[in-house]
Amino acid sequence: MRAPDVTSSGDPTRTLALLWREPSTAARRGPQRGLNLDTVIEAATAVTDTEGLTGLTMRRVAQELRVSPMTLYTYVPGKAELLDVMLDAAYGRMSRTDTTGQPWRVRLTAVAEENRALFATHPWTAAVSTLRPPLGPGAIAKYEHELTALDGLGLDDVEMDDCLTLLLSFVQTNARAAADARATAQLTTMTDEQWWAAAGPLLARVLDPAAYPLASRVGSAAGAAHGSAHDPAHAYEFGLRRLLDGLAALIERATPAASGRS
Amino acid sequence: MRAPDVTSSGDPTRTLALLWREPSTAARRGPQRGLNLDTVIEAATAVTDTEGLTGLTMRRVAQELRVSPMTLYTYVPGKAELLDVMLDAAYGRMSRTDTTGQPWRVRLTAVAEENRALFATHPWTAAVSTLRPPLGPGAIAKYEHELTALDGLGLDDVEMDDCLTLLLSFVQTNARAAADARATAQLTTMTDEQWWAAAGPLLARVLDPAAYPLASRVGSAAGAAHGSAHDPAHAYEFGLRRLLDGLAALIERATPAASGRS
DNA sequence: TCGTACGCTGTACATTGTACAGCGTACGGA
DNA sequence: TCCGTACGCTGTACAATGTACAGCGTACGA
Structure with a gap:
């Protein structure tokens, strides 16, 4: 499966129902749910805040909630939709x-x-x-x-x-x-400083200031102005x-x- | 390994040598090289142009060159560096x-x-x-x-x-x-049109124009203006x-x- | 009381970058 | 001329990912 990182690839209906917390169709039948959508969103957001988007994995979120990875799919159709609701929730909390x-x-x-x-x-x-x-x-x-x-x-x-x-x-x-x-x-x-320190001399050796006068002048001026x-x-x-x-x-x-x- | 998709994670020296085509240190000893850096760049660029960034995989590029995947690592330290040289080459070809x-x-x-x-x-x-x-x-x-x-x-x-x-x-x-x-x-x-066609009615049902007057008015005006x-x-x-x-x-x-x- | 809808789980698979070790080649020094 | 060794190329292997699938047990509606 392609990593989505972006939009709900699936049914807009399902996603919208999720976003607006539409109550499910009929009466619940099986066992009690151990979690709810907002808990999942909260955990996923916490993980992503501290570990970045690449740290957001279904396994990681499940671990946070002390639950098996596949359990999340009971609350969310997939990772893309999870990102959608996370984003909407974050928008909702903005001042x-x-x-x-x-x-x-x-x-x-x-x-x-x-x-x-x-x-x-x-x-x-x-x-x-x-x-x-x-x-x-x-x-x-x-x-x-x-x-x-x-x-x-x-x-x-x-x-x-x-x-x-x-x-x-x-x-x-x-x-x-x-x-x-x-x-x-x-x-x-x-x-960044270390990188430029390592790259700078090499670049200086290969880069002719006469051939690229503006690039070298402006580049180093801009580099010096901010760190x-x-x-x-x-x-x-x-x-x-x-x-x-x-x-x-x-x-x-x-x-x-x-x-x-x- | 984390998907880089972005920058050379490694040695700036190595990357710069690659970019400026610095000749390797000593005389070649082993077998003749079957390819060269520019061929690899060309193939990788062709693949990425037609199949997008997610289509750029080492295996795919290798296949294009009728070569085993690991062979590419003879020409390039890793995928990140490959992207670097691809980008620089594309910059070089700009009018x-x-x-x-x-x-x-x-x-x-x-x-x-x-x-x-x-x-x-x-x-x-x-x-x-x-x-x-x-x-x-x-x-x-x-x-x-x-x-x-x-x-x-x-x-x-x-x-x-x-x-x-x-x-x-x-x-x-x-x-x-x-x-x-x-x-x-x-x-x-x-x-996009199909998506909005599917999402529109659902949204209309749940969205109160009285509560969000500007959003509904401006949103539909903008949506209508362009497709x-x-x-x-x-x-x-x-x-x-x-x-x-x-x-x-x-x-x-x-x-x-x-x-x-x- | 019992059938069934549903929550939860373990296993499994395809896909990725790339580490590693082996194999053969051809050049430089003798 | 001959051989050691540096180097090009390859197959195999591994860890990480999203999620399909089937099984197991629960508790509600009839």
Whole structure:
């Protein structure tokens, strides 16, 4: 079986029933259930939080719950659906700041920060594809909340969705890069600095600064500015500012001095 | 062994030697080699182009070359390093348009388009992390070329790197989403439309439009505008425009009417 | 009271990267 | 010219994964 790591490959009906906790069809007949879906989600989330997405295995979750691996399939059709409900649950737990009345930049920054916090708490949420999102209560509530930050700015419905998608995908990409950096460092048991220290001299020997003047100059300047090749925190600050400036050109097209500039 | 799918976990020295085709230490002693690194890269790239990253297995590449799986390890230390050299080779083959003298928006759009073309030709390149890039001749040439598009705009070195990173990560994220969409559709043998057709009614039954007015209104408006929940081509156009507008605020800060508006 | 639906389990299989040891080849030094 | 040895290639083997399948026992509805 292909590792899914992504979306419910199966029946949307089944997944939606799971997400919305639709009660099962008829009266239970056999033995009492020893667990319930939320317990499974909780255990799986705990495992994934501490051991990463690659640490999320059915066997590991089962072990955590002191239960045989196959037991999990009583609560969940498969690993993909488990990820779906884990994600929706995480969305449901996100804090949602009320920024009504504030300037739009403040409101959008808050939305970005809330997602940033999600990715900080549950790094794996940045790694799963949200293209076909889990349409559960958590995801819907999140979507509704985030749209309110874009409401009343003179955007049409499609533009609202476009702006939100752009903002969220920026934050997710940034978080993914940060998580990758941490994972790589841990996997290699070699910090970024150590890696560059090992690679640097070799590169210097083979790389002709005359042939690649910009690459060597800018590369080393960027490397020196932040400790290593890439600083996710800096990239976040920089990117968010550019992004908001870009949205400003859209939002304030009619009313040039609409809301707050930062 | 953990599936790498990402970076050379091992010795940077070995990887760099591979990337730059450093001749091996001494005179060859044993039998003639039946293959060479570039042949392996070519075969692996062909396999991955047609069958995706999950289709890239050592056994599959070996089969393509009519060779036993373990033979590949004579040419490459492991799968991670193979991915590194594949990526660098793909970077090396990218077309690089000379846009000297053109307005900066045109130049940056060209850079974006070149990367978009790469992701179209080799979808897997969008899926691998480029956080710790393969520092081979291909990647360096790419970096040098792309930096020239940002040269002479009054940005300092760090800002040039920041802008390029932001632009490239936007294009990559967009391509990744597009590839995910295609992969999901193929895996599920269910188009996005079919999926929404199956999920829609169920969702309508459980979702109260009064409780989530914005989510239902904007969600269905966006879904109706493009055929499904997400249209990567539209997101690209929209996002790139916003991004360039955002960079404009940085680039044209001193000289308000610097270069071309689109 | 009893049949049956259902919860839980152990075993099994296909798929993966790659460690390891063996076999044969052909070059460099004698 | 001849041989030791470095090296290319191979088959076998192992650990880890998701999950299909069949069996076993439980407890509810008739």
